[in-house]
Amino acid sequence: LPREAVAPLRRAMELQPDVAEAHNNLALALLQAGRAREALQPLRRAVELRPEYAEARYNLAHALSAADQPDAAAEEFRAALQLEPDWPAALRDLATLLATHADAGVRDPPEAVRLAARAVDLVQERAADPDEQFATNPRDDALLLDALATAYAAAGRFDEAVSTAEDAEALVADVDPVLAGRIRRQRDRYRAGRPPFDTPVP
Incomplete structure (x- = not known):
């Protein structure tokens, strides 16, 4: 458990x-234990020691968020994407930040759409490549599509947001009903023309 791992780490x-x-x-253990502010100092030190450490930069981004x-x-x-430009999770998470933040100065819906679409395309390309050992995961795929739906909604493209959210929900309806329910509630917001940066869905 993350809480128990903190002391030995x-x-x-x-x-x-x-x-x-x-x-x-x-x-990472601090982040998983919900102690994001405490994670900032060790992550900054990790990046200071190894500026090219993409995973530490990605984790630092989450802690800062x-x-x-x-x-x-x-x-x-x-910075993480400069080091690892084809990293679907980093593309997805930056897209989500740019699509959902309450501060209009931070939001960039067109860029969010570009990033999320790139993440989805990367995973689909890898899954279709017979030479690449790449196993898809329904939950991960649903999260990518959910991010794309969120970006579409932030950009006012609600029809695309609804259809993409429906695709995401279908992927996890049988394997993760909690995630499927959250995506369904998001879809209902988009169907009503409500952007994702209005009031977050629980």
Whole structure:
């Protein structure tokens, strides 16, 4: 469990203060335990030790977003994507941030659509490539489509948002009813012409 992992990972970091992975591992446990603000310092140290450490930058983006620092979070998502431009999860999460944030100065719906569509295309291309050992996961695929639906809705493209959300829901209707229900509630918002940055769906 993340909560139980924090203490041993903190000791490991103290024993390896110059190892970026040790800082990132501690921060990831803190993030998973809901302690995002505490994760900021070890993640910043990990990035300082290894500026090219894409995973640490991605985790730092999540910590910054949870700490209500959206501009800095977007910057770190972009830094991670400069290092790993074909990373579907980073594309998805930056798209979601740009589509849903309450601050109009942070939102960029057209860019969110571009990023989310790229993430979906990447996964579909890999799944169709017989030379690539790539197993799709219905939940992951649904989350990508959900991000694309969210981006469409933020851009005012509600018909596309509804149809994409329906595709996402269908992928997990039998395997993750909780996620399917959340996506269905989002779809109903889009059908009513309500953007995702209005009031979040629980």
